[in-house]
Amino acid sequence: MYRILLPVLAAFVFSLTSCNTNAVYDANVPIGHNNWYKDEAAHFEVDIEDTLAAYDFYINLRNTTDYRFSNLYLFMTTKFPNGNYTRDTIECILADNMGKWLGKGWGNLKENEILLNESMRFPLKGKYEFWIQQAMRADTLKGIANVGLRIVKVKE
Numbered sequence: 010m011y012r013i014l015l016p017v018l019a020a021f022v023f024s025l026t027s028c029n030t031n032a033v034y035d036a037n038v039p040i041g042h043n044n045w046y047k048d049e050a051a052h053f054e055v056d057i058e059d060t061l062a063a064y065d066f067y068i069n070l071r072n073t074t075d076y077r078f079s080n081l082y083l084f085m086t087t088k089f090p091n092g093n094y095t096r097d098t099i100e101c102i103l104a105d106n107m108g109k110w111l112g113k114g115w116g117n118l119k120e121n122e123i124l125l126n127e128s129m130r131f132p133l134k135g136k137y138e139f140w141i142q143q144a145m146r147a148d149t150l151k152g153i154a155n156v157g158l159r160i161v162k163v164k165e
Contacts, residue, residue, distance in 0.1 A: 031164060033057075037069055037157030045150040050086075050142035053158045057090075057137060062162050063128040068141070069157035070101060074117040076152030079104035082144040083156075090135025098144060099125065118154065128163055 038051035070081065081101045088094050101123050104110050112119030131137065139158060143150050 031162045032159060033064070033162050034158060034160040035069075037071070037155045039155050040153050043073060043075070043152055043154050045143045045153045045156075047143060047145075047148050050140040051156045053139040053141075055137045055139070055158070055160060056135070057131045058134055059162075060131050060134050063130055063165075064126075065124060065161045065163060066126040066129055067159040067161070068099065068101065068123045068125055069155065069159055070103070070112070070121045070123065070153070071114075071155035072103060072112070072119050072121075073152045073154060074110065074119065076103065076150070078145065079106075079108065081150075081153070084140075084142050084144045086140040088138040090133045090137065122159065 034053075034055045036053055038053075040049075040051075068083070068085075072081075079102065081103055083099045083101065084096060085099055086094060086096045101121065103112065103119070103121060110119045112121040114120050141156050141158075143153070
């Protein structure tokens with residue numbers, strides 16, 4: 010029973026702590042059975058209307074302590090409203106040199122909010138699409154529970 014209750018409680022607490030009235034987008038995608046296959050991508054769609062505002066752009070990661078690496082490489086593909094695409098490789102550090110997990114959380118579930126861009130501006134108004142997929146050398150990553158995006162409008 011505790012195996013079921015702990016992840017549900019952790020997800021509830023995460024949803025409460027990640028609430029922010031300035032967040033224009035905050036979504037997480039569960040990774041099935043904590044196994045992230047290299048050809049699976051989490052997809053996000055964000056409508057941006059204010060191109061003059063500054064935004065902080067985060068990647069949310071939730072991993073279990075069964076994850077065997079201290080970092081995670083990701084590919085992030087962005088589709089702009091005009092149809093152009095970009096692709097970036099991102100390294101997320103999840104544990105320090107001694108193996109201590111950097112994320113918050115209880116038990117075997119750790120949560121990381123990784124700042125990618127601070128005070129960035131979107132160049133175009135309209136719908137942006139983002140795909141995030143794992144870029145590690147393993148075909149299947151065990152221990153990644155969720156991946157998400159969070160975009161917060163910076164207070165002026």
